[in-house]
Amino acid sequence: MSEILQQHIARFVNVPNVDHAAIARFFQPLELKKKENLLTEGKVCHSNYFVEQGLLRMFFVNDKGVEQTIQFALENWWLADYTSFDNGKPSPYYIQAIEKSAVLAISRTAYDELLQQYPVMERYFRCIHQRAHAAAQFRIKSHYDLSGEEMYRQFSNLNPQFVQRIPQYLLASYLNMTPEYLSEIRSR
Amino acid sequence: MSEILQQHIARFVNVPNVDHAAIARFFQPLELKKKENLLTEGKVCHSNYFVEQGLLRMFFVNDKGVEQTIQFALENWWLADYTSFDNGKPSPYYIQAIEKSAVLAISRTAYDELLQQYPVMERYFRCIHQRAHAAAQFRIKSHYDLSGEEMYRQFSNLNPQFVQRIPQYLLASYLNMTPEYLSEIRSR
Numbered sequence: 326m327s328e329i330l331q332q333h334i335a336r337f338v339n340v341p342n343v344d345h346a347a348i349a350r351f352f353q354p355l356e357l358k359k360k361e362n363l364l365t366e367g368k369v370c371h372s373n374y375f376v377e378q379g380l381l382r383m384f385f386v387n388d389k390g391v392e393q394t395i396q397f398a399l400e401n402w403w404l405a406d407y408t409s410f411d412n413g414k415p416s417p418y419y420i421q422a423i424e425k426s427a428v429l430a431i432s433r434t435a436y437d438e439l440l441q442q443y444p445v446m447e448r449y450f451r452c453i454h455q456r457a458h459a460a461a462q463f464r465i466k467s468h469y470d471l472s473g474e475e476m477y478r479q480f481s482n483l484n485p486q487f488v489q490r491i492p493q494y495l496l497a498s499y500l501n502m503t504p505e506y507l508s509e510i511r512s513r
Numbered sequence: 514m515s516e517i518l519q520q521h522i523a524r525f526v527n528v529p530n531v532d533h534a535a536i537a538r539f540f541q542p543l544e545l546k547k548k549e550n551l552l553t554e555g556k557v558c559h560s561n562y563f564v565e566q567g568l569l570r571m572f573f574v575n576d577k578g579v580e581q582t583i584q585f586a587l588e589n590w591w592l593a594d595y596t597s598f599d600n601g602k603p604s605p606y607y608i609q610a611i612e613k614s615a616v617l618a619i620s621r622t623a624y625d626e627l628l629q630q631y632p633v634m635e636r637y638f639r640c641i642h643q644r645a646h647a648a649a650q651f652r653i654k655s656h657y658d659l660s661g662e663e664m665y666r667q668f669s670n671l672n673p674q675f676v677q678r679i680p681q682y683l684l685a686s687y688l689n690m691t692p693e694y695l696s697e698i699r700s701r
Contacts, residue, residue, distance in 0.1 A: 385654065385658070387657070387658060393657050393658070395650075395653055395654055395657060396650070396653075406650065407643060407644075407646055407647035407650060408647045408648075408650065408651055410647075411643070411644070411647055417654070440636070440639075444632060444633075444635070444636070445632075447632070447635035447636045447639050448628070448632070448635045448639075450639050450643070451628075451635050451636075451638050451639035451642060454639060454642035454643045454645075454646045455595060455599070455638070455642045456595075456599070457642075457646045457649075458595055458642045458645045458646050458649060459595035459596045459598075459599055460596075461645075461646060461649030461650070461652075461653065462583075462584070462594065462595060462596065462649070463596055464649075464653060465583055465584075465649065465652060465653065465656075466573065466583055466605070468653075468656045469575070469581050469583060469689060470573070470575060470581070501657060
């Protein structure tokens with residue numbers, strides 16, 4: 326396991342006796358080219374992905390055949406379709422590398438075994454999901470509350486590093502606006 | 514602790530030696546009248562709430578002074594503003610009983626102590642937040658993907674028990690439509 330995940334775990338699990346070498350066996354390192362898919366529509370999301378380096382996005386193809394991006398993940402973020410990961414049913418999503426990326430994958434089977442053998446990792450994943458749950462509440466509120474322009478301002482204030490790295494057409498898709506309108510907002 | 518939470522824990526934590534009596538000490542039972550608030554805007558969300566009986570909603574008051582409902586919780590559901598619960602800052606939300614309700618409250622301090630003393634509860638809350646995270650992903654997808662009418666059909670298919678119990682004007686608020694439009698959809 327890379328030092329990156331090790332440090333991330335140490336942020337949440339403050340115990341000296343975490344056996345990082347043993348835990349590393351549960352993760353598979355993957356190198357992804359730009360635009361390479363980790364998940365495609367109709368397949369089961371068998372793994373949960375931790376971004377060591379690079380940038381991923383999750384999207385679905387809508388009724389009009391357009392790719393609708395709903396989530397990004399950069400360094401130190403986890404990404405999966407957690408419904409499919411949990412129930413083993415086909416996913417409506419794609420997970421794709423926006424940049425050349427290095428990720429650690431943990432399969433559902435390995436995840437269950439890891440938690441069984443190293444219960445301290447329950448704490449780590451409890452923290453990860455609790456924070457993601459909090460972030461999702463905040464995001465759902467924004468959907469009710471903010472205009473497209475306000476969504477952009479909030480997103481760029483909270484995630485300045487994203488706005489530098491994400492291609493404009495993908496950010497526009499995430500914000501549910503046309504690239505032209507995003508460009509207009511940015512030029513103001 | 515009531516049998517309701519005990520059974521809910523047993524669904525996720527399949528170990529015979531959970532000391533339910535000891536765990537119960539961390540929770541405070543509360544009886545709520547209809548329309549009683551557990552949280553008001555500007556206050557810190559100090560507790561996480563488990564619904565034993567009844568129905569809660571979380572809402573904020575928007576710029577126009579209108580209550581915007583963003584979440585419901587009925588029996589066996591947890592509800593809190595997890596951002597405020599985590600960072601101790603004031604919440605933008607109200608949490609209110611829609612019906613006369615019985616809830617179990619666990620304060621942030623008690624939560625931290627519970628997890629410290631009974632690490633098996635990490636597993637329980639990891640499962641709760643992982644499922645909530647999955648549900649939030651699904652809901653965010655719906656915001657991009659579905660019309661108001663489709664949102665209503667999906668919501669009533671997935672939560673038939675809600676549709677019976679939630680007053681129409683609150684369901685309309687949650688679905689971000691007027692009560693008149695919801696009534697029109699329902700009469701079709």
